Each structure stands twice: as C-alpha cells, then as structure tokens.
Amino acid sequence: MTDNLANNVLGHDADVPTIPDLAAAPPTPSYGQVQLKSDGVHLWLALPPDVDGDGNTISWAAVLQQLRQRLEATTTDREPQIDLYLQGGDRLLDVRQLQTLAETLHEFAITLKRVVTSRRQTALAAVTAGYSVEQLAAVDHLVQAPPQAGRPQVDPLYLQTTVRSGIDIRHGGTIVILGDTNPGSALLADGDVIVWGRLRGMAHAGFSGDRNRRIMALQMRPTQLRIADLMARPPADGPTEDWPEVAYASPDTIRIARAQDFAKTQLSPGGLGFEDP
Template identity: 50%
Template sequence: MVSDSPTPTERDVVSELTETSEPTPSGGLNLHRHIRLKSDGGHLIVQLPPQSDSDAAGELTWLELWQQLKHRLQASDRSWQPNTRVRVMAGDRLLDSRQLQELDDALSEAQLKLDRIFTRRRQTAVAAATAGYSVEQPLPQDLLQQDDEPTATALAEPLYLQTTLRSGTEIRHPGNVVLVGDVNPGAEVIAEGDILIWGRLRGVAHAGAAGNRQALIMALQMEPTQIRIADSVARAPSDKPSQYYPEVAYVTPQGIRISRTTDFVRPTSTISKSN
C-alpha cells in the first residue's frame, strides 16, 4: 500500500517540488483546484485534487486540470531524468480511458513515463487495467479497522476486469480479483483475497497477499511463471499436459498444490499437478 502523504521516516527521501499554487482567501491551498507534484525515490508522484460528489464551487473541470498539469510540467525545474516513472495518485477521482490517455500524453511530452495508477474507484481501476496501466487500489480507511476476531478481517469489494494483462502490467487489489482474459508472461496479479483467471495464467499470481493461507488461485489454463499464496511460493511443473483443464492452486501443510477444480479438496500432500 502507498499513502498519498509521506510518513515521518520518508521525509529524507521525499522532496516536494516548488509549487506556484494560488492561495485560497484564508491563505491555505485549495485542494480542489491544484495538482501536486512530488519527487519520491526516483519516481515522480502526481497527486490529483479530490473530486466532490456534487459541483463544488471553484472545482476545476478535467480540461482545466489537464491544462494545469501540462503547465506545471513545463514550468517546473525538470529535476527528473528522461523516462522517469510517474505514479498518479487519483484517490476518489473518476478517470475514464480518454482521460488516462491524455494524462499519458502530457507526461510523455515532458519525457516522463506513466507507471502506475493508485485509485479507490473501481471504475478507474478497470479503465486503467484495460488500457494496460499497472493499478493499485489502497484499502479504504474504514476497512483497516482490526476486529477482535482474526476471521473477521474485511476485504474490499471484488475487482472485475475484462482484458488481457500484458508484460509489465501489475494489478494490486485488497480483495478478490476476477479477470476475464489472459495474464501474459511478465504481468502480475496481486490480491489479498482469491484470484480467478477466466483464461490463461502465464504470468505471476499472488493470492492472500496479506497472509491469508486459505486464499485460492483458479485459472482455465494454469501455466504460471510463479504462484504465491500468502508466504508460500511455487512454480507450475515443467512438464506440459496433453490437455488443459480448469485448475485451482491452494496451500497444504506441505506447500502449494495444483488440482483440477472438479477434484478440488484440501489434501495434505506435496505440490503436484493432477492429470
């Protein structure tokens, strides 16, 4: 998880670029009107202002925000190196595929590369993943409260995607992930819950990322580069089956096992692949 603001231990490595923001009448920064830029350990952070549910007085349109970003990038001291990777902190702001492309274009003009979208909006996450960007969804603050019972840990709502994840794309979500499409080699899906791939899993899948050893990884065709469930790690057997079936990966006391979904139980045996 990545916080929108640095912790005290991060202050030595996070230096905010000079801003030329107009103050509000009270002398503070109007967060509904300004994009913030930060340099963070080799990355550039672009923090978009929050978006209200209703038309707030003085809230900028998307065109105005986009023009502001282009102006800020052109007017800054350009302390970054060419091809510096950019992380966009979208928060609750709703972005569609066109707006994401416009963000990418503006950053490309400044010799920057859009690397990852952090968002709490499912629609934005779906649009970004479909467009081929890496996505991370922080867990909403109200779900971070720990219950007295360890089994009562709350997960975010499932994330449903209909796309093929290309090499270099990473999806992170604090719940279950359901993907209709393939996960190509070099792509990663990381979830705190289960992962269901309605297609071919040929990249990396990490279920139960927060430590849930009961999490599952399911795919119509299981050919992963690596699979992880909680702290257990495994690779698919090197021998290729003559015919593929929907399969499920799960943790046993001896490690991770892969079985046909029709035969799925939780036996205590070493990792293998059923025929």
C-alpha cells in the same frame, strides 16, 4: 499439472515482473490542487477529486492546466525519462483522459507507469489503456501500513480484459479476470485470484499473509504462483491436458487440484470462501 506444483523455489524469476514497493507514502489528494512529489525513485502525481470542498466541479481541463503549470515550474528539478505513478484517488477517469494525461507527461519526458485509484471504473480504464493498477477501497488506505492477514476484504475487482505482459494489478480483495493473463504480468490480491481464462503470468493470493486464499483458473499455466508467504513454479514439462484447476496452500507447499475434485472436499457452501485444506 494437477498436484504437481510442489517445486517450490525461493528467489526471483526472470519472467516475473518486478513489483514496485509502494510503502513510501504518495501525496494525499488535495481539494482543487494537483500535487507532484518524488519518493527518490518515482514521481507521484496526485489528482484532486471531481468536486472540491465547496461543492464546485473541478473540470478535467482545469486539472490538465494545473499539471502543465506544475511541470513547467519543476522541469529543472527532475531527471530525464522519469517514471510517474498516478494517485487518482476517487476521481473518475476514462481511457481517453488517461491517454491525454500520458501525452501531456510525455512532453516533459515523463512516462505514466501505474494508476492507484479507489474507483473501479478507473482501474478498468487503466488496465485497458495498458497501465499497471492498484485498486483500493478508499483513498485513506494509500497512506496506511500494509493490511494485516484476516482483515475484512473489500469488494472483488472484476476486469474483462487480457492482462498483457508488464502489467501488474493489485487489489485489497479478490481479483476476477474474465480473460487471459500473459507471461510477464502479475495479479496480487489480498483475497483469491480467479482467472476465467488462461493464467500464464504470476498470481499471488493472500498477499497480506492469508494462507487460506486460493488461485483458480480455467487453464493453469503460470510462470509463478504465490499464496501468502509460499511460492512455487510449475515443472518444466507442462501438462498435456488442460482443465479448470485450483491452487491452494498445504502446510509447507502450494498444491494444485482439478477444480471438480477440489470442490468435492474443500469448497465451503458459503460461495467464494474455502475451508482450510
């Protein structure tokens, strides 16, 4: 596929998942309180942190009890089979807790679709459990405007997993996947996208507008690549050989080069950063 990804296509691919617009501000987590809020399309659930403002621990059982009470009180105000986005804030959640939460929601015909969190462990648990995830540096970022190009990057998000179809992952820094991404999945990073495996879904680096970001994979078989405002699809006749490759932005298109060739001329000695092509 090397240097053959000049087939830029504007529009929407059927194989690329529709990424929801999170511009509408979800509810802000409140000390000790479970909150529900509708944005007109989705239902948002905001969880309290593990410890309230007085230093008291808020147990998971207490959270589930509050949630059930809120759901029972608002049953008549909701459409059936509604999708829910969870704003976990800085509360630490594991796979078992997410499954229990999903089961509770299911009793009220609500489906858990996405987890927004500032905890890396929660983000990993969400992907493992099969939910889309947005992992941010701080809870405050959830109610701010999208970040500007060139802003400081948050720490990379490392996930050792297979990203299944229908799952999308958002992160304000670099995303590193130790595994494969399947068709129908999506990775959206303000930084670089690195897949230590087969990239077969959609990848978007420089999501906030930075064209200097890169997409790297051991096997580059994407349904679609995006870097900042540029978008490209692979040619219909795929490569006959596979090797580590890097996708980068030229002045008006996205190009791909073998990693070893790209490194000789483009790689900066500063680690993950790259010089302008």
